[in-house]
Amino acid sequence: MEFVMHVVEGIFFIPFMIWIIYFLVFSIGYRIPSKALFKKAAVQHRFLVIFPAYKEDAVIVDSIRSFSKQEYPHHLYEVVVVADSMHEDTNTALRNAGATVLIPSYEHRSKAAALNLAMTSTQGKTFDAVVILDADNLVLPDFLTHINQAFSSGSKAIQAHRIAKNDNTDTAYLDGISEEINNSIFRKGHVNLGLPAALTGSGMLFEINWFRQVMPKISSMGEDKELEYHLLRDGIFTTYLEDVYVLDEKVQNRRDLSNQRKRWIAAQIDTFLLTFKELSNIFRTRNWPMLDKLIQWSIPPRIILLGIIPIWIIILILLAPILIYKWLVLYLLFLIALGLAIPNKFYNKRTFISFLKLPFIFVAILRSFMGIKSGRSTFVHTPHGEKKEDYSN
Template identity: 85%
Template structure:
């Protein structure tokens, strides 16, 4: 029995060690100073800006009005809103503000389907790049000008810095911190160490010809991860612009958080399996960026690691105390990595108080695992624009 326990513990320890060392390395990378400058562009490119919107009447008009404040020639960008299940007065307001409104008729709803429809609706029109934003996103007036500067330097894929638009509930506040940890580890930390940044679903730019070629191949609920997969296959480096901000509304209660994570986890598992099937090719072609992504997509949600390791340590304390010490060291390294990845502005009293809600978040994320199957094929809408109260369970 003791031999079996030691074997299980040893097998269990290996992936956790890889995951936590991974976090630690890129958290340190995030703290490394690195200057990234792009020359002023000599050419102004033409952009297609897509806003997929499903029942987003509460936020979409504000987002379009905000975007139209760009310090960039209006004739050089076109806004397309894919208006799925939205009210006609909202659609009319969008048209009044100059957006092209495309109303879908597809049955299999997904963000990928909306993006493909937007591309189809603009056939025959010339664009150099496509910009993808969510219906609740707000940007600053220099957004397109900054994208144009980087795109003009030869970058074919760009990810902006998405930050929280709202902090009105503890769940939204913690979701904002989680997003920033992702930015630190998977975007800036990677960029500082010479690896491509991860996509985050909005605030993204892609070279148009590449996007038109790849997008019809994508139909899953995790379009951003599939796009990453194809970028890596084609050897395209994704640049991260830390100083170009996209304000994104965070989920405001644990039920919506669970639903959102259900979709994300399902997409991550599917993309991991797809990439794992290319393992031989990865090593043969020495595609280390793809190998890095394979490790990243194997990692469970951080909140799961935060909750599971203490439970496992307690089990070891009961059954085999000698085995628990290395887990305690590993957990300490994990906490150090997270502390390094949290931006300095979050070191305050509210963060400390909000952390008391983490056990409830842990339960909500655990629940999301029960709906992974539906998350693969069912469109899950995250409500925006309304204040939601936190649930106690």
């Protein structure tokens, strides 16, 4: 029995060690001082800006009106809203704000379907790049100016710095911290160490010809993961613009958080399996960025690691106490990695109090795994613009 326990523990330990060292390396990378500098653009490019929107009457008009304040020449960009299941007065307000409004008729609803509709509807127009924003996103007036500078410098794929627009509940606040940890590890930390940044679903730019070729191949609920897969296959580096902000509304209760993560987890698993099939080709072509991404997509949600390791340590205390010490060290390294990845501005009393709610978030994310099958094929809408009960309280 003791031998079996040692074997099981050893097998269990290896992936956890890889994942936590991965976090630690890129958390340290995040703390390396660096700043991406781009020369003033000699050319002003033309952009297609797409806002996929499903039942987003509460937020989409404000987002479009805000975007219309861009300092960038208005004749050099077109805003397209894919208005799925929205009220006619909302669509009228969008048109009055200068947006092109597309009313979809597709049966299988997804963000990928909305993006493909926008690309098909603008087929005869000339653009240099496409910018993708969510219906609740707000940007500063110099957003396109900075995007144009990076694009003019040769970046074919760009990810802006998405930050929380709201922190009105503990769940939203913790979701905002989680977003920033992702920015630290998977974006800035990666770019600082010479690897492409991860996409995050909005605040993204792609060179138009590449996007037109790739987008028809994508139909899943995890379009950003699939786009990353194709970027890596094509050897395209994703630039991260740390100082170009996209304000994104965070989920306000655990029920919505669970539904949202259900879709994300399903997409991550599917893309991991797709990439794993190319493992031999990855080594043959020495596509190390794709190997890095394969490791990243193998990692369970951080909150699961935070909760599972202590439970496992308790089991070891009961069955094989001699094995707990390396797990304690590993868990300490994990906490150090997370501490490094959390931006300094979050080191305050509210963060400490919000962390007391993490066990409830752990349960909510565990619940997400129960709905992974539906997350692969069913469109899961995250409500925006409404103040709802905070189920974390």
